[in-house]
Each structure stands twice: as C-alpha cells, then as structure tokens.
Amino acid sequence: MVGIGKTTIAEVVYKRFCIEFEGCCFLSNVLIVLDDVNHRQQLKAFAGNHDWFGLGSRIIITTRDKSLLTKRKVDAISKVNELVRDKSLMLLCQHAFEHECPTEGFVKLCVDSLHYTKGIPLALKVLGSFLYCRSKAEWESGLEKLKVFPNKEIQDVLRISFDGLDDNEKD
Secondary structure (H helix, E strand, C coil): CCCCCHHHHHHHHHHHHHHHCCCCCCCCCCEEEECCCCCHHHHHHHHCCHHHCCCCCEEEECCCCHHHHHHCCCCCCCCCCCCCHHHHHHHHHHHHCCCCCCCCCCHHHHHHHHHHHCCCHHHHHHHHHHHCCCCHHHHHHHHHHHHHCCCHHHHHHHHHHHHCCCHHHHC
8 A cells, every 4th residue: 555654664673773783784776696606596586576676676696507597587797808918907906016016126927927817806906915915036936936825715716716617618
C-alpha cells in the first residue's frame, strides 16, 4: 500500500542499526560492485534479477569466468587486457620510484623487468614494491635472482592469470 510508512520504518531501523556494521547503505538508485565472483550462486544471491534494483541502478561484476556472465545474460561484458609497454612501465615506476618515469640510470633495468610481469597490473605493483628504494646494484642483483628464483607473490599472480585463460589462449 502506497504511503503507509514502509520507507519511513525502514529508514528508522536503518539509522538505529547501521552503526553496528562495518558498511551499510540505504538503497534505491544504486551502484553495486561484486568483485571476484566465481560461483553462480553469488550472482543469484546478490544480483538475482534486473528488476531487483531501482531504475538507473548499475551492477559491476568482476570475474575470471566469463561463462558466469553469459549465462546470467548481463547487459554488457568488457574484457580487461594486459597493459601495453608504456602503461606497464608507468605503473612499475609509480611503485618503484613513486613517480611515473624511471629514475635516471634505471631506464634499462625497468624496461628489462617488464617481460617478467607480462603486463599484469598486480604483478607490476608487486615487483615495483619489491624494488622500491633499492640501489641500482640491488635492482640488478634482484632481477638476476628473479630469473633463477621467481618471486612467489608475482608467480602466484601470473599463475592465477594463466589459469583463468581458456585452452586456446594458453597456447
């Protein structure tokens, strides 16, 4: 029944209990981000039907499993590609030097290190953070060690990315 006070009661209850939760919101026209979805049940529970949310609402879903999106008949799917060389270099430098360009004397080392991360942003951040505030000699030594003993954190990132590829892309 319109105007009976459902929204008013919901607002009172919301205000009363929201301080007890880490995060909360009162929804009408919403933007929802569902990150790293890997099970169909997650989508059904949090974004079951298009009509669950108000007009103009948007739901952004990140997943490594494109079939979850195609089976749910989402409105649009965008693929995120690896970063191109220039963007990779910029991201590496932001984490290694806290600015977008290599420090003088480190250009070749930065460029040489890009092949190791394969344009994967998280791998670039991990490597840049690993090399942060290190001397040129430490960079050289560190990069040589990575050729023999790969950094576990970077390898984990690359493995997850590789495992998410379909069989054609793996070849």
